[in-house]
Amino acid sequence: MEKAPRKPIFCSTPVIFLVVLSLLYIDLFWANFISFDRWKKDCSNSETIFNNRKIINETDEEKQNSLDFLFSSLLAGEDRSKLKATGFACNTAVHSIHCVTNRPVMIDTRTMTVYIPSDQPVQETVIKPYARQEDHNLLKIVTPVKILHGNTTPPVCQHNHEIPAVIFSSSGFVGNVFHEINEIIIPLYITSKNFKSRLLFILEDYKQSFISKYGKVISRLSSYEVMNPAADQSVHCFPGAVVGLMFHGHLSLNSSDVPKGHLMRELRQFLRQAFNLKFSHVSQIKRPTLMLLSRRTTRRFLNEDEMVAMMEDLGFRVIVVARAKVVSNLNIFANLINSCKVFVAAHGAGLTNELFLPNGAVMVQVDLVGLEWAGATYYGNPAQAMGVHYLRYKIEPEESSLLKVFGRNHTVMTDPRSVHDPLGKEAYLNGQNVRINLARFRETLVEALSLVGDSTL
Ligand SMILES: *[C@@H]1O[C@H](CO)[C@@H](O)[C@H](O)[C@H]1NC(C)=O
Ligand SMILES: *[C@@H]1O[C@H](CO)[C@@H](O)[C@H](O)[C@H]1NC(C)=O
Ligand SMILES: *[C@@H]1O[C@H](CO)[C@@H](O)[C@H](O)[C@H]1NC(C)=O
Numbered sequence: 001m002e003k004a005p006r007k008p009i010f011c012s013t014p015v016i017f018l019v020v021l022s023l024l025y026i027d028l029f030w031a032n033f034i035s036f037d038r039w040k041k042d043c044s045n046s047e048t049i050f051n052n053r054k055i056i057n058e059t060d061e062e063k064q065n066s067l068d069f070l071f072s073s074l075l076a077g078e079d080r081s082k083l084k085a086t087g088f089a090c091n092t093a094v095h096s097i098h099c100v101t102n103r104p105v106m107i108d109t110r111t112m113t114v115y116i117p118s119d120q121p122v123q124e125t126v127i128k129p130y131a132r133q134e135d136h137n138l139l140k141i142v143t144p145v146k147i148l149h150g151n152t153t154p155p156v157c158q159h160n161h162e163i164p165a166v167i168f169s170s171s172g173f174v175g176n177v178f179h180e181i182n183e184i185i186i187p188l189y190i191t192s193k194n195f196k197s198r199l200l201f202i203l204e205d206y207k208q209s210f211i212s213k214y215g216k217v218i219s220r221l222s223s224y225e226v227m228n229p230a231a232d233q234s235v236h237c238f239p240g241a242v243v244g245l246m247f248h249g250h251l252s253l254n255s256s257d258v259p260k261g262h263l264m265r266e267l268r269q270f271l272r273q274a275f276n277l278k279f280s281h282v283s284q285i286k287r288p289t290l291m292l293l294s295r296r297t298t299r300r301f302l303n304e305d306e307m308v309a310m311m312e313d314l315g316f317r318v319i320v321v322a323r324a325k326v327v328s329n330l331n332i333f334a335n336l337i338n339s340c341k342v343f344v345a346a347h348g349a350g351l352t353n354e355l356f357l358p359n360g361a362v363m364v365q366v367d368l369v370g371l372e373w374a375g376a377t378y379y380g381n382p383a384q385a386m387g388v389h390y391l392r393y394k395i396e397p398e399e400s401s402l403l404k405v406f407g408r409n410h411t412v413m414t415d416p417r418s419v420h421d422p423l424g425k426e427a428y429l430n431g432q433n434v435r436i437n438l439a440r441f442r443e444t445l446v447e448a449l450s451l452v453g454d455s456t457l
Contacts (some may be wrong), residue, residue, distance in 0.1 A: 006396075008140065009291055010116055012335055015019055016390075018373070022194045024280055025357055027441060029426065040241070040296075045052075046205065048087055048273050048419065052179040059259070061162075063162075065304065067102060067164065067239060068102050068329055070194055070195055071083065071100050071101075071102040071164075071240055071242075071256060072084065072100075072206045073100070073194065073259040073260070074091075074098065074100050074191065074242060074246065074258060074259055075089055075091055075100055076258045076292060079091045081103060081232065083100055083101075084213075086101070086118070086120070087101055087102055087103035087116065087118060087149075088101045088103065088116050088147075088148075088149045090244075091246075092123060092133075093133075094130060094133070094134060095131055095132055095134060095247045096132075096133060096244065096245060096246055096247035097127050097128075097129075097186065097244050098129075098191065098243065098244035098245060098246050099125060099127060099147060099242070099243045099244060100240060100241075101114075101116050101147075101149070101240055101241050102240045102242075103116050103117075103118065103240065104117075104237060104239055104240070105165070105237065105240065105241045105327060106154040106157060106235055106237050106239050107167075107202065107235070107236045107241065107355055108154075108155055108235050108238075108276055109227070109229035109230075109232040109234060109235075109236065109237065110124075110232075110233045110234070110290035110435070111146070111149075111235055112143060112144070112145045112146065112167075112229060113145075113146045113148060114145060114146070114147045114148070114167070114205065114241060114243060115148050115154035115155075115336075116147065116148065116149040116150075116152075117150075117151070117152055117154055118149065118150055118151065119150075119151060120149075120150040120151065121150050121151060122149065122151050122152050123148075123149050123150050124146060124147070124149075124151035125146075125147040125258055125356060125428060126144050126145070126146050126147070126150065127145055127147070127243060128143070128145075128169070128243075128247065129142070129167055129168045129169050129204065129243055129246050130142045130168070130169045130171060130172050130183060130184075130242035130245075131183040131184070131187045131246075131247040132172060132179075132183050132245075133183075137412050138143055138172055138173070139331070141171050141172070141203045141205070141233060142169045142172065142204070142205065143169060143171070143205050145167055145204070145243050145244075147243060147361045154235075155235045156235065157236070157237035158234045158235045158236070159234065159235070159236045159237070160236075160237045161200060161236060161237065161238045161239075162196070162239065163195075163198045163199050163200055163202050163224070163238070163239070164199050164200070164239055164240040164242065164243075165199065165201075165202050165236070165238045165241045165242075166186065166188075166191060166192055166199055166200070166201050166202070166241070166242045166243075167202045167204065167241065167242070167243045167244070168187075168201070168202075168204065168244065168245050168406055169203070169204040169205045169307050170184060170190035170203055170204070170206060170210040170211075170420065171192040171203055171204070171205035171207075172184075174207050174209070174210050175209070176349050177330075177349050177352045178251075178349035178352040178378065178433060179349070180210065180213070180214070181352050181355065182250055182251055182352070182378075183247070184210075184214075184245070185214060185217055186247075186248075186251065186252075186253070186267065187246055187247050187268055188201075188218070188219075188221060188246035189221065189255060189262075189270065190245070190246045190247070190248060190259070190262055191242060191245045191246045192221045192222065192242075193262065193270075194259055197221060197222055197223040198218070198223065198319045198374070199222055199224075199225060200222060200224045200238070201218065201221075201222050201224070201226045201227065203226050203227065203335065204227075204229060206226075206228035206229070206231070208231060211226060211244070211305045213329075213330055214300050214330070216274045216275060217270075217271065217274045220270065220273070220274050225237070231331055246258070246259075248262070249382075250377055250378050250381075250382060251354075251355070251378065251379070251382035252264065252381075252382045252385055253354065253385075256383050257273070264385045264386055264387075265387065265431070267355075268355065268359075268386060268387070271334070271355060271356065271357075272338070275330065275331060275332060275334040275335065275338075275356070276335070277335060277338040278338060278355060279338050279339065279358040280358055281358050281359045281360055282341050282357075282358045282359065282360035282361045282452050283360065284358065285339060285340070285341055285358065286301070287316045288315055288316050288341050288342070288452060289316065289317050289319065289341055289342075290311055290316040290317070290318075290319070290340060290341065290342040290344060290445075290448075291318075291319045291321060291336070291340040291342070291343050291344065291349045292307065292308065292311070292318060292319070292320045292321070292344045292345070293321055293343070293344065293346075293348075293351075294320050294321060294322045295322075295345075295346060295348060295350070296322055298348075298429065298430050298431075298432070298433075299346040299347065299348055299368060299429070299433065299434070300433045300434070301344075301346065301366075301430055301433075301434060301435075301436060302401070302433050302434065302435040303435050303436055303438070304320070306436075306438055307436055307438065307441070308320060310438050310441070310442055311445060312444075314420060314442070314445055314446065314449060315449070316342065316449070317318060317439070317446075318350065319340065320337065321333070321336065322333075333353065333356075334353070334356040335356075336391065337353045337356045337357060338356045338357065338358060340357065340361065341358075341361050341362065341452040342361065342362045342363075342445070342448045342449075342452060343357055343361065343362070343363050344364040344366070344445075345364075345365065345366065346366040346368060346434060347365060347366065347367060347368050347371045347374065347375045347379070348363075351363065351365060351378070351379040352379070353380075354383055354388055355386065357386070357388050359386075359388070360387065360388075360389070360451075360452065361388050361452065362387070362388070362389040362390075362448040362451050362452055363379070363383050363388050363389070363390050363391070363392055364391045364392075364437070364444060364445070364448060365379055365391075365392055365393070366393050366395060366434060367392050367393060367394045367395065368379075368395055368428065368432055369395065369397065369402055369412075369413065369416060369428060369432065369435060370402075370412070370416035370419065370424065370427065370428030371428050371429070372394075372416070373374065375392070376392075376429055380392060389420055389448075389451045389452075391447060391451075392447055393437075393440075393444045394425060394439060395434055396437065396440075397413055398437070399436060399437055400413075400432055400433075400434055401431075401432055401433040401434065401435070402427060402431065402432050405427075405431070411426050416428065
């Protein structure tokens with residue numbers, strides 16, 4: 001849908017172009033140095049430690065006990081009791097659904113059927129393993145998984161695995177960094193982190209672009225290659241399985257939700273390691289560097305050059321990045337954004353990259369007409385838990401291009417909450433650009449500058 005951008009990235013000074021190149025170089029350098037094998041080795045040292053107790057030679061029984069503990073930690077209350085009693089239980093929430101079994105399973109990747117044999121009457125459960133269950137249109141493109149629990153005749157195993165499987169889908173909004181991270185990457189982390197890489201991911205609706213983009217994250221959550229069921233077409237046996245991913249909230253983790261104890265601080269640390277990010281705290285960055293995310297098609301800044309001039313006047317070194325190849329190459333982009341003290345963008349998926357900012361940095365969201373709720377829910381509220389300061393620049397009607405189109409008294413301008421799709425989406429998301437009031441915006445940036453000043457942080 002997005003037109004090919006004229007320039008993928010441009011910078012306010014040639015110096016900054018060098019920064020991009022050197023980041024690319026660092027990226028390649030580290031990619032060569034920290035090989036997957038070495039990482040796997042490091043990891044296998046740590047996996048012998050479980051429950052603060054060193055397990056030298058785990059017996060089969062001990063192995064099963066550890067797995068049982070991990071499986072039951074993915075459920076609470078009645079669901080957990082049901083898992084203990086029957087070996088199978090599901091949890092249904094607003095956004096997500098996930099089913100857990102701690103019994104041996106046969107997974108037929110030809111039909112995406114999970115067999116959980118027992119002597120009970122057979123029950124069939126069908127779920128679409130994607131953490132946006134409320135979006136019925138979207139779910140249409142997610143391949144269902146059929147779970148047969150009870151007295152069934154499973155096909156014969158062709159491959160035996162000693163570790164459990166996790167089944168999820170990379171369908172949905174793949175290509176959009178917000179949806180990828182919100183609905184797949186964070187839920188995958190929540191669901192699988194405690195297994196310490198000892199599980200195998202079965203990725204339905206497998207997209208190579210997704211694997212390439214998030215390979216560094218995925219390979220830190222599982223020591224095994226991700227399986228593409230469409231290419232596999234055979235029967236695999238596992239000592240247990242999880243179908244679907246757990247979701248705690250938009251771009252967030254809730255440490256009191258199951259599995260208890262996940263912290264945003266640790267997720268950010270995990271992402272920093274995965275992408276070899278240099279800075280954990282804004283004070284480690286010497287110059288006041290600001291990234292301005294420049295959208296090319298919708299929600300554009302109409303006076304971007306003037307904005308940049310004003311920012312430079314305040315003393316910022318400004319990096320302007322266009323939404324394009326650079327942004328979609330997370331290895332490069334995450335490093336680039338991690339080297340900034342302040343991140344400025346209009347409401348949009350690009351703000352998801354606040355996850356890569358160092359602690360104490362500032363995210364400034366230009367909050368457009370009609371997008372207040374989404375701006376707060378998706379990006380503003382999660383920022384605080386990330387240790388990132390959030391400044392909201394709420395535009396006035398005069399700054400929005402919608403004023404000319406609809407006039408001051410149209411409900412689009414006066415009462416956005418009463419405007420429903422498709423008009424809402426067409427106007428606010430796709431039809432709106434902004435001409436920033438420089439004097440007012442300057443105040444927001446002065447505040448940002450004081451927040452990242454060297455004195456207190
Ligand atoms: C663990 O098992 C290996 C091979 O079975 C054996 O050589 C080793 O002595 C065992 N270690 C302990 C602490 O039991
Ligand atoms: C976190 O999870 C707990 C337990 O499920 C819940 O009571 C609480 O409301 C959640 N907090 C947030 C901010 O969602
Ligand atoms: C908008 O409404 C106000 C008050 O109802 C009116 O005075 C004004 O002329 C209207 N403006 C336009 C552009 O229609």
